[in-house]
Amino acid sequence: MKKLLVTALCFMSFAFLSAQTPEYKDWANFGKFTEANKTVEKPVAVFMGNSITEGWWHNNQAFFTSNNYVNRGIGGQVTSQMLVRFRPDVIDLHPKVVVILAGINDIAYNDYAVPLKNTFENIASMADLARANNIKVILCSTLPAYKFPWRPGVEPAPLVKELNKMIKDYADKTGDFYLDYYSTMVDERGGLSAENASDEVHPTAQGYRIMEPIVKAAIEKAVK
Numbered sequence: 001m002k003k004l005l006v007t008a009l010c011f012m013s014f015a016f017l018s019a020q021t022p023e024y025k026d027w028a029n030f031g032k033f034t035e036a037n038k039t040v041e042k043p044v045a046v047f048m049g050n051s052i053t054e055g056w057w058h059n060n061q062a063f064f065t066s067n068n069y070v071n072r073g074i075g076g077q078v079t080s081q082m083l084v085r086f087r088p089d090v091i092d093l094h095p096k097v098v099v100i101l102a103g104i105n106d107i108a109y110n111d112y113a114v115p116l117k118n119t120f121e122n123i124a125s126m127a128d129l130a131r132a133n134n135i136k137v138i139l140c141s142t143l144p145a146y147k148f149p150w151r152p153g154v155e156p157a158p159l160v161k162e163l164n165k166m167i168k169d170y171a172d173k174t175g176d177f178y179l180d181y182y183s184t185m186v187d188e189r190g191g192l193s194a195e196n197a198s199d200e201v202h203p204t205a206q207g208y209r210i211m212e213p214i215v216k217a218a219i220e221k222a223v224k
Contacts, residue, residue: 027081027084028077028081028082028084028085029074029077029081029085030088032074033072033088033089034088037088037089037092037093040070040093042068042094043068043069043070043093043094043095043096044067044068044069044095044096044097044219044223045067045068045069045070045095045096045097045098045099045138045219046069046070046071046072046089046090046093046095046097046098046099047064047069047070047071047072047073047098047099047101048072048073048082048086048089048090048098048099048100048101048102049072049073049074049077049082049099049100049101049102050074050075050076050077050078050082050101050102050104050105051073051074051075051076051077051105051202052073052101052104052143052201052202052203053071053072053073053101054071054073054074054075055073055075055202055203056071056073056203056208056211057071057073059203059205059208060205060208060212063208063212067216067219069219070093070095072089072090077105077110078105078106078110078111078112078114078119079102079103079105079106079119079122079123079126080111080114080122081111082102082122082126083122083125083126086126086129086130087129090126090129090130090135091129091130091133091135094135095135096135096136096222096223097135097136097137097138097219097222097223098126098130098135098136098138099138099140099179099215099218099219100123100127100137100138100139100140101140101142101143101181102119102122102123102126102140102142103119103120103123103142103160103163104142104143104145104156104160104201106118106119106122107119107142107145107154107156107159107160107163108148108150108151108154108156109151109154116159116162116163116166117166119163120163120166120167120170123167123170124170127139127170127174127176131174131176136177136222136223137171137174137176137177137222138176138177138179138215138218138219138222139167139168139170139171139176139177139178139179140179140181140215141164141167141168141178141179141180141181141182141183142160142163142164142167142182143160143181143182143185143192143197143201143203144157144160144182144185144186144187144192145157145160145191145192145200145201146187146189146190146191146192146200147191147200148200148201149199149200149201157189157190157191158190160182160190161182161190164182168180177218177221177222179214179215179218181211181214184210184214185203185207185210185211192207195207196210
């Protein structure tokens with residue numbers, strides 16, 4: 001009887017511990033580019049970002065392939081996720097330049113509500129990591145947004161302006177290149193026009209056409 005009781009207790013303990021084992025979740029989505037990263041050789045630039053960057057690839061792959069640029073945008077991501085995957089998706093690829101376009105999903109509370117200061121610090125930390133690994137840094141202004149279709153009630157326009165000021169001040173202090181998409185893209189509401197964005201946030205083909213020569217010139221300047 002005693003042996004049966006001990007056996008039962010051991011089984012119950014094992015079952016309890018098994019139930020407590022957390023299910024693995026690839027929160028930063030390391031797996032998305034694991035295989036693709038193995039074939040990358042000496043890119044001129046890596047573009048780090050969210051769905052705006054990922055959508056750029058789907059809109060015009062030739063812009064990236066013809067210039068030896070690598071796109072590492074993942075839709076929906078906030079800056080903390082980008083920071084976590086920055087080493088495998090940027091540093092380990094050994095680019096000459098990294099182009100960081102981030103922040104809008106933090107403002108939209110895509111993962112959680114986060115103070116703007118923390119969003120900026122995540123962006124700054126990515127830049128710090130790049131510089132420490134001899135990668136030139138291009139910090140892009142967050143694109144303007146008047147509203148979020150998926151997050152009604154949030155008013156992003158003033159927050160975008162505030163975040164961009166933080167990014168520019170930081171770039172001025174560190175010597176990183178600040179790429180001002182905002183001034184070129186913003187409309188009278190403080191958002192993106194229908195011609196430049198399909199849903200107030202994600203650029204249309206025309207929006208990307210405005211951005212392409214601006215960022216290409218910045219990369220060429222950074223490389224020189």
